[in-house]
Amino acid sequence: MSETKPANEALCLAALRDHDRDRYLAALLTPADRRAGVAALYAYNAELARVRELVREPLPGEVRLQYWRDLLQGAGHGANEANPVAAELLQATRTYQLPVGPLAAMADARIFDLYDDPMETVVMFEGYAGETAATLIQLTSLVLDPAAAASAADTAGHAGVAQAVAGCLLLLPIHRARGQVYLPLEILRAVGLEGPDLLKGADKARLSAAIEAFAGLGLDHLEKARRSGTPSRSILPAYLPATLARRVLLSARSRGAAILDHDIRPPQWRRQLRMMATLVSGRI
Known part of the structure; x- marks a missing residue:
């Protein structure tokens, strides 16, 4: 676990560097002891924002968004360890007692992007x-x-x-x-x-x-x-x-x-x- 968590944080930062450079830089300017949680939130946001780019039709996009809602509501499909953003996001919600409702609402709002x-x-x-x-x-x-x-x-x-x-x-x-x-x-x-x-x-x-x-x-x-x-x-x-x-x-x-x-x-x-x-x- 001590090796996995830093690895997930690094993968979240790498995803931000590729897909949301401004929030990547902002994460680097965040205090080190809070950076993992911030990077997880930013990487989650980047995943939601990219759904329209990754699908050709709205329905597969809705499926991707539903994955995140299920994850946050404790109804995930299979292990989440293989998805570093998912694993780090769940860790952040536990560590900082983040409310699940607003996180799920972020995914709901992105349905607009698909149409x-x-x-x-x-x-x-x-x-x-x-x-x-x-x-x-x-x-x-x-x-x-x-x-x-x-x-x-x-x-x-x-x-x-x-x-x-x-x-x-x-x-x-x-x-x-x-x-x-x-x-x-x-x-x-x-x-x-x-x-x-x-x-x-x-x-x-x-x-x-x-x-x-x-x-x-x-x-x-x-x-x-x-x-x-x-x-x-x-x-x-x-x-x-x-x-x-x-x-x-x-x-x-x-x-x-x-x-x-x-x-x-x-x-x-x-x-x-x-x-x-x-x-x-x-x-x-």
């Missing part, structure tokens, strides 16, 4: 972000310092929505290629567009207005996160990935429809410096 139904409203998007990015921040905070996490729920919620908006803006080219519309129809319709118009990408002026409004939603939540209070330094590492959202949101707001075909993610060295600066300053 091409559009995101209808801003409230619907905020709910999706709350069950994915915001929940991940809160659970990571519980690993780091349960007492401090309890007093920062509002901050985690708003930071998670801001991070989710930034993530969807970064993934717009990929989502368009798949026929997915995460930018709420409520925002598109406010500028005279529908989901297919986003996928076609022809009306640049109106698309720029919609993207500006969506980025503005993310910036509004980021400001609310900051106004709700600075998280304790003990849980600050949980917010490191979310601190990268501001630059993306500002870039999307200024560039508009140009982001449909161009990557606006800052280079890795800038993202790493931003996270390190957050740890030094103590402010998200």
